[in-house]
Amino acid sequence: MVKSDALQVHLKSLGSSAAIKPLYIFSGDEPLLMMEAIDQLRAVARKMGYTEREVLLQERGFDWSQLLNAGQTMSLFGDKRWVELRIPTGKPGRDGAEALKQFSAQIQAQAAGPDGPDTIVCIILPRLDGKTKTSAWFSALDDAGMAIQLDSLERSQLPHWIAGRLKKQDQEVESGPAGQRALAFIAEQVEGNLIAAHQEIQKLGLLYPTGVLTEEQIRSAILKVARYNVFELTEAMLAGDLARLNQMLDGLKGEGEALVLILWSVTEELRTLSKLKAASDAGESVQQLMRVNRIWGNKERLYPMALKRVQALKLRRAMQVAASLDRQAKGLYAPDLPADPWDGLRLVGNLLR
Secondary structure, eight states: OEEHHHHHHHHHTOOSGGGSOSEEEEEESOHHHHHHHHHHHHHHHHHTTEEEEEEEEOOTTOOTHHHHHHTTOOOTTSOEEEEEEEOTTSOOHHHHHHHHHHHHHHHHHSOOBTTBOSEEEEEEEOOOOHHHHTSHHHHHHHHHSEEEEEOOOOGGGHHHHHHHHHHHTTEEEOSSHHHHHHHHHHHHHHTTOHHHHHHHHHHHHHHSOSEEEOHHHHHHHOOOOOOOOHHHHHHHHHHTOHHHHHHHHHHHHHTTOOHHHHHHHHHHHHHHHHHHHHHHHTTOOHHHHHHHTTOOTTHHHHHHHHHHHSOHHHHHHHHHHHHHHHHHHTTOOOTTSOSSHHHHHHHHHHHTO
Protein backbone atom coordinates (compact mmCIF):
# COMPACT_ATOMS: atom_id res chain seq x y z
CA MET A 1 0.00 0.00 0.00
CA VAL A 2 1.43 3.38 -1.02
CA LYS A 3 0.80 7.00 0.00
CA SER A 4 -0.54 9.84 -2.13
CA ASP A 5 2.90 11.04 -3.25
CA ALA A 6 3.54 7.65 -4.88
CA LEU A 7 0.27 8.05 -6.79
CA GLN A 8 1.46 11.41 -8.12
CA VAL A 9 4.70 9.83 -9.34
CA HIS A 10 2.70 7.03 -10.98
CA LEU A 11 0.36 9.47 -12.75
CA LYS A 12 3.30 11.43 -14.17
CA SER A 13 4.80 8.19 -15.49
CA LEU A 14 1.68 7.24 -17.46
CA GLY A 15 2.93 8.16 -20.91
CA SER A 16 0.72 5.56 -22.57
CA SER A 17 -2.32 3.48 -21.71
CA ALA A 18 -0.13 0.38 -21.70
CA ALA A 19 1.32 1.58 -18.36
CA ILE A 20 -2.00 2.12 -16.62
CA LYS A 21 -3.11 -0.53 -14.14
CA PRO A 22 -6.39 -2.44 -14.38
CA LEU A 23 -7.11 -1.99 -10.65
CA TYR A 24 -6.73 0.88 -8.17
CA ILE A 25 -7.81 0.82 -4.53
CA PHE A 26 -8.29 4.08 -2.60
CA SER A 27 -8.56 4.21 1.19
CA GLY A 28 -9.12 7.29 3.34
CA ASP A 29 -11.53 9.32 5.47
CA GLU A 30 -10.99 12.81 4.06
CA PRO A 31 -13.62 13.32 1.32
CA LEU A 32 -11.81 16.18 -0.45
CA LEU A 33 -8.48 14.35 -0.74
CA MET A 34 -10.23 11.17 -1.88
CA MET A 35 -12.30 12.99 -4.47
CA GLU A 36 -9.32 14.89 -5.89
CA ALA A 37 -7.06 11.83 -6.10
CA ILE A 38 -9.72 9.75 -7.85
CA ASP A 39 -10.54 12.64 -10.20
CA GLN A 40 -6.87 12.98 -11.12
CA LEU A 41 -6.62 9.31 -12.06
CA ARG A 42 -9.91 9.39 -13.92
CA ALA A 43 -8.84 12.46 -15.92
CA VAL A 44 -5.72 10.63 -17.06
CA ALA A 45 -7.76 7.53 -17.91
CA ARG A 46 -10.30 9.61 -19.86
CA LYS A 47 -7.53 10.99 -22.07
CA MET A 48 -6.55 7.38 -22.80
CA GLY A 49 -10.04 6.53 -23.99
CA TYR A 50 -11.72 5.23 -20.84
CA THR A 51 -14.87 7.22 -21.47
CA GLU A 52 -17.65 4.84 -20.37
CA ARG A 53 -18.25 4.99 -16.61
CA GLU A 54 -20.16 2.64 -14.31
CA VAL A 55 -20.57 3.08 -10.54
CA LEU A 56 -21.37 0.17 -8.20
CA LEU A 57 -22.34 0.65 -4.54
CA GLN A 58 -21.91 -2.23 -2.13
CA GLU A 59 -24.86 -2.34 0.23
CA ARG A 60 -27.15 -5.02 1.66
CA GLY A 61 -28.05 -7.52 -1.04
CA PHE A 62 -25.30 -6.36 -3.40
CA ASP A 63 -24.68 -8.80 -6.25
CA TRP A 64 -20.93 -9.41 -6.31
CA SER A 65 -21.17 -10.98 -9.75
CA GLN A 66 -21.43 -7.40 -11.07
CA LEU A 67 -17.81 -6.88 -10.06
CA LEU A 68 -16.66 -10.22 -11.44
CA ASN A 69 -18.34 -9.42 -14.75
CA ALA A 70 -16.99 -5.86 -14.85
CA GLY A 71 -13.57 -6.87 -16.10
CA GLN A 72 -14.91 -9.29 -18.68
CA THR A 73 -17.93 -7.51 -20.20
CA MET A 74 -17.13 -5.43 -23.27
CA SER A 75 -18.73 -2.04 -23.85
CA LEU A 76 -21.69 -2.00 -26.22
CA PHE A 77 -20.09 0.92 -28.02
CA GLY A 78 -16.54 -0.42 -28.10
CA ASP A 79 -15.28 2.21 -25.62
CA LYS A 80 -12.88 1.45 -22.82
CA ARG A 81 -14.60 1.35 -19.44
CA TRP A 82 -14.06 2.89 -16.01
CA VAL A 83 -15.82 1.01 -13.19
CA GLU A 84 -16.04 2.31 -9.61
CA LEU A 85 -16.97 0.06 -6.70
CA ARG A 86 -17.72 1.93 -3.47
CA ILE A 87 -17.62 -0.05 -0.21
CA PRO A 88 -18.69 2.58 2.38
CA THR A 89 -18.15 0.41 5.47
CA GLY A 90 -14.86 -1.14 4.33
CA LYS A 91 -16.34 -4.50 5.36
CA PRO A 92 -17.35 -6.60 2.33
CA GLY A 93 -18.53 -9.56 4.43
CA ARG A 94 -17.73 -13.21 3.81
CA ASP A 95 -19.25 -13.41 0.32
CA GLY A 96 -17.69 -10.11 -0.65
CA ALA A 97 -14.26 -11.14 0.62
CA GLU A 98 -14.37 -14.27 -1.50
CA ALA A 99 -15.57 -12.32 -4.53
CA LEU A 100 -12.77 -9.77 -4.11
CA LYS A 101 -10.15 -12.53 -3.90
CA GLN A 102 -11.64 -14.16 -7.00
CA PHE A 103 -11.70 -10.81 -8.80
CA SER A 104 -8.05 -10.17 -7.88
CA ALA A 105 -7.04 -13.54 -9.33
CA GLN A 106 -9.08 -12.77 -12.44
CA ILE A 107 -7.29 -9.42 -12.89
CA GLN A 108 -3.84 -10.98 -12.49
CA ALA A 109 -4.64 -13.71 -15.01
CA GLN A 110 -5.62 -11.21 -17.69
CA ALA A 111 -2.81 -9.97 -19.86
CA ALA A 112 -3.19 -6.33 -20.91
CA GLY A 113 -2.87 -5.62 -24.60
CA PRO A 114 -0.63 -2.96 -26.16
CA ASP A 115 -3.37 -0.38 -25.58
CA GLY A 116 -3.76 -1.26 -21.91
CA PRO A 117 -6.63 -3.06 -20.16
CA ASP A 118 -10.15 -2.76 -21.60
CA THR A 119 -11.52 -1.88 -18.14
CA ILE A 120 -10.09 -0.01 -15.17
CA VAL A 121 -11.69 -0.84 -11.82
CA CYS A 122 -11.41 1.65 -8.97
CA ILE A 123 -12.39 0.35 -5.51
CA ILE A 124 -13.11 3.06 -2.92
CA LEU A 125 -12.85 2.28 0.79
CA PRO A 126 -12.83 4.29 4.04
CA ARG A 127 -9.67 4.43 6.14
CA LEU A 128 -8.75 0.86 7.04
CA ASP A 129 -7.49 -0.46 10.36
CA GLY A 130 -4.42 -2.65 10.66
CA LYS A 131 -6.42 -5.87 10.80
CA THR A 132 -8.25 -5.13 7.55
CA LYS A 133 -5.00 -4.19 5.79
CA THR A 134 -3.63 -7.65 6.53
CA SER A 135 -6.83 -9.49 5.56
CA ALA A 136 -6.68 -11.98 2.71
CA TRP A 137 -9.10 -10.05 0.49
CA PHE A 138 -7.29 -6.73 0.82
CA SER A 139 -3.86 -8.31 0.36
CA ALA A 140 -5.15 -9.95 -2.82
CA LEU A 141 -6.36 -6.59 -4.15
CA ASP A 142 -3.08 -4.91 -3.24
CA ASP A 143 -1.12 -7.60 -5.09
CA ALA A 144 -3.33 -7.31 -8.17
CA GLY A 145 -3.37 -3.52 -8.47
CA MET A 146 -2.24 -0.36 -6.74
CA ALA A 147 -3.57 0.45 -3.26
CA ILE A 148 -3.33 4.09 -2.16
CA GLN A 149 -3.80 5.31 1.41
CA LEU A 150 -4.85 8.96 1.64
CA ASP A 151 -4.04 10.22 5.12
CA SER A 152 -5.96 13.08 6.71
CA LEU A 153 -4.01 16.27 7.34
CA GLU A 154 -2.81 16.92 10.87
CA ARG A 155 -3.40 20.34 12.40
CA SER A 156 0.28 21.27 12.05
CA GLN A 157 0.17 20.57 8.29
CA LEU A 158 -2.78 22.84 7.54
CA PRO A 159 -0.95 26.20 7.13
CA HIS A 160 1.49 24.69 4.60
CA TRP A 161 -1.39 23.00 2.75
CA ILE A 162 -3.34 26.26 2.62
CA ALA A 163 -0.31 28.16 1.30
CA GLY A 164 0.07 25.55 -1.44
CA ARG A 165 -3.58 25.90 -2.42
CA LEU A 166 -3.28 29.67 -2.58
CA LYS A 167 -0.20 29.34 -4.79
CA LYS A 168 -2.17 27.25 -7.30
CA GLN A 169 -4.49 30.24 -7.82
CA ASP A 170 -1.54 32.66 -7.98
CA GLN A 171 -2.07 34.11 -4.52
CA GLU A 172 0.11 34.20 -1.42
CA VAL A 173 0.13 35.68 2.05
CA GLU A 174 2.41 38.48 3.18
CA SER A 175 5.97 37.59 4.13
CA GLY A 176 7.01 37.50 7.75
CA PRO A 177 4.90 37.21 10.91
CA ALA A 178 1.79 38.79 9.34
CA GLY A 179 1.63 36.06 6.69
CA GLN A 180 2.17 33.31 9.24
CA ARG A 181 -0.61 34.76 11.40
CA ALA A 182 -2.91 34.84 8.37
CA LEU A 183 -2.22 31.17 7.55
CA ALA A 184 -2.70 30.19 11.20
CA PHE A 185 -5.98 32.11 11.26
CA ILE A 186 -7.33 30.29 8.19
CA ALA A 187 -6.23 26.93 9.64
CA GLU A 188 -7.97 27.73 12.93
CA GLN A 189 -11.21 28.61 11.17
CA VAL A 190 -11.39 25.59 8.84
CA GLU A 191 -9.79 22.87 10.98
CA GLY A 192 -11.39 19.46 10.51
CA ASN A 193 -13.30 20.51 7.40
CA LEU A 194 -11.10 20.41 4.29
CA ILE A 195 -14.00 20.78 1.88
CA ALA A 196 -14.95 24.03 3.58
CA ALA A 197 -11.25 25.03 3.56
CA HIS A 198 -11.14 24.42 -0.19
CA GLN A 199 -14.25 26.55 -0.66
CA GLU A 200 -12.89 29.39 1.48
CA ILE A 201 -9.62 29.42 -0.50
CA GLN A 202 -11.56 29.50 -3.77
CA LYS A 203 -13.58 32.41 -2.37
CA LEU A 204 -10.36 34.34 -1.75
CA GLY A 205 -9.52 33.78 -5.42
CA LEU A 206 -12.86 35.29 -6.45
CA LEU A 207 -12.78 38.22 -4.04
CA TYR A 208 -9.22 39.39 -4.57
CA PRO A 209 -6.83 39.60 -7.55
CA THR A 210 -3.74 37.47 -7.91
CA GLY A 211 -0.75 38.44 -5.82
CA VAL A 212 -0.29 39.10 -2.13
CA LEU A 213 -3.21 38.87 0.30
CA THR A 214 -3.03 40.96 3.46
CA GLU A 215 -3.95 39.60 6.86
CA GLU A 216 -6.83 42.09 7.02
CA GLN A 217 -8.25 40.88 3.68
CA ILE A 218 -8.12 37.26 4.81
CA ARG A 219 -9.72 37.91 8.19
CA SER A 220 -12.57 39.85 6.61
CA ALA A 221 -13.30 37.11 4.07
CA ILE A 222 -12.92 33.82 5.95
CA LEU A 223 -15.91 32.33 7.74
CA LYS A 224 -15.60 30.17 10.83
CA VAL A 225 -16.24 26.67 9.49
CA ALA A 226 -14.13 24.55 11.84
CA ARG A 227 -15.61 21.15 12.63
CA TYR A 228 -14.17 19.24 15.57
CA ASN A 229 -14.66 15.70 16.77
CA VAL A 230 -14.18 13.93 20.08
CA PHE A 231 -11.06 12.12 18.87
CA GLU A 232 -9.32 15.45 18.16
CA LEU A 233 -10.47 16.76 21.53
CA THR A 234 -8.72 13.96 23.42
CA GLU A 235 -5.59 14.52 21.30
CA ALA A 236 -5.53 18.17 22.40
CA MET A 237 -5.98 17.01 26.00
CA LEU A 238 -3.06 14.57 25.76
CA ALA A 239 -0.90 17.26 24.14
CA GLY A 240 -1.62 19.64 27.01
CA ASP A 241 -2.81 22.26 24.52
CA LEU A 242 -5.34 24.05 26.71
CA ALA A 243 -6.07 26.85 24.21
CA ARG A 244 -6.98 24.38 21.47
CA LEU A 245 -8.94 22.22 23.92
CA ASN A 246 -11.03 25.21 25.00
CA GLN A 247 -11.65 26.17 21.38
CA MET A 248 -12.79 22.64 20.56
CA LEU A 249 -15.09 22.51 23.59
CA ASP A 250 -16.71 25.76 22.45
CA GLY A 251 -17.15 24.34 18.95
CA LEU A 252 -18.54 20.97 20.08
CA LYS A 253 -20.92 22.65 22.51
CA GLY A 254 -22.11 25.01 19.80
CA GLU A 255 -22.67 22.11 17.40
CA GLY A 256 -24.83 20.35 19.99
CA GLU A 257 -22.49 17.40 20.52
CA ALA A 258 -23.70 15.05 23.27
CA LEU A 259 -21.87 15.83 26.51
CA VAL A 260 -22.16 12.22 27.71
CA LEU A 261 -20.22 11.01 24.66
CA ILE A 262 -17.42 13.49 25.27
CA LEU A 263 -17.25 12.60 28.97
CA TRP A 264 -17.06 8.90 28.14
CA SER A 265 -14.22 9.46 25.66
CA VAL A 266 -12.27 11.71 28.03
CA THR A 267 -12.72 9.26 30.91
CA GLU A 268 -11.53 6.31 28.82
CA GLU A 269 -8.43 8.31 27.81
CA LEU A 270 -7.73 9.20 31.44
CA ARG A 271 -8.06 5.56 32.52
CA THR A 272 -5.64 4.43 29.84
CA LEU A 273 -3.20 7.22 30.72
CA SER A 274 -3.42 6.32 34.41
CA LYS A 275 -2.79 2.63 33.68
CA LEU A 276 0.23 3.46 31.51
CA LYS A 277 1.53 5.94 34.08
CA ALA A 278 1.52 3.34 36.85
CA ALA A 279 3.15 0.71 34.65
CA SER A 280 5.82 3.05 33.26
CA ASP A 281 6.66 4.30 36.75
CA ALA A 282 7.20 0.64 37.65
CA GLY A 283 9.79 0.36 34.86
CA GLU A 284 7.75 -1.29 32.12
CA SER A 285 8.30 -0.39 28.45
CA VAL A 286 6.01 2.41 27.27
CA GLN A 287 6.13 1.21 23.67
CA GLN A 288 5.09 -2.30 24.68
CA LEU A 289 2.32 -0.91 26.87
CA MET A 290 0.96 1.15 23.96
CA ARG A 291 0.90 -1.91 21.69
CA VAL A 292 -0.96 -3.94 24.32
CA ASN A 293 -3.48 -1.12 24.79
CA ARG A 294 -3.92 -0.67 21.00
CA ILE A 295 -2.69 2.92 20.90
CA TRP A 296 -2.00 3.84 17.27
CA GLY A 297 -1.55 6.83 15.00
CA ASN A 298 -0.93 10.30 16.37
CA LYS A 299 -1.52 9.13 19.95
CA GLU A 300 1.64 7.00 19.77
CA ARG A 301 3.50 10.32 19.91
CA LEU A 302 1.19 12.07 22.37
CA TYR A 303 1.04 9.43 25.11
CA PRO A 304 4.80 9.34 25.91
CA MET A 305 4.78 13.15 26.06
CA ALA A 306 1.80 13.13 28.44
CA LEU A 307 3.38 10.45 30.64
CA LYS A 308 6.51 12.59 31.10
CA ARG A 309 4.57 15.81 31.65
CA VAL A 310 1.64 14.87 33.90
CA GLN A 311 2.20 14.22 37.59
CA ALA A 312 0.51 11.17 39.08
CA LEU A 313 -1.26 13.33 41.69
CA LYS A 314 -2.78 15.63 39.04
CA LEU A 315 -3.80 12.63 36.95
CA ARG A 316 -5.68 11.15 39.90
CA ARG A 317 -7.36 14.50 40.48
CA ALA A 318 -8.37 14.68 36.81
CA MET A 319 -9.99 11.24 37.08
CA GLN A 320 -11.88 12.36 40.19
CA VAL A 321 -13.13 15.44 38.36
CA ALA A 322 -14.23 13.32 35.38
CA ALA A 323 -16.16 10.98 37.69
CA SER A 324 -17.89 13.96 39.34
CA LEU A 325 -18.69 15.42 35.91
CA ASP A 326 -20.37 12.16 34.95
CA ARG A 327 -22.61 12.40 38.02
CA GLN A 328 -23.29 16.07 37.30
CA ALA A 329 -24.27 15.34 33.69
CA LYS A 330 -26.81 12.81 35.02
CA GLY A 331 -28.41 15.46 37.20
CA LEU A 332 -26.72 14.54 40.49
CA TYR A 333 -25.04 16.98 42.85
CA ALA A 334 -21.30 17.40 42.34
CA PRO A 335 -19.60 19.73 44.86
CA ASP A 336 -16.55 21.84 44.02
CA LEU A 337 -17.30 21.81 40.30
CA PRO A 338 -18.43 24.60 37.96
CA ALA A 339 -22.18 24.72 37.40
CA ASP A 340 -21.66 23.98 33.69
CA PRO A 341 -20.11 20.53 33.04
CA TRP A 342 -18.45 21.93 29.90
CA ASP A 343 -16.41 24.19 32.17
CA GLY A 344 -15.55 21.14 34.25
CA LEU A 345 -13.96 19.59 31.16
CA ARG A 346 -11.74 22.65 30.92
CA LEU A 347 -10.64 21.92 34.49
CA VAL A 348 -9.62 18.39 33.43
CA GLY A 349 -7.59 19.86 30.58
CA ASN A 350 -5.90 22.31 32.93
CA LEU A 351 -4.78 19.46 35.20
CA LEU A 352 -3.10 17.72 32.26
CA ARG A 353 -1.14 20.74 31.04
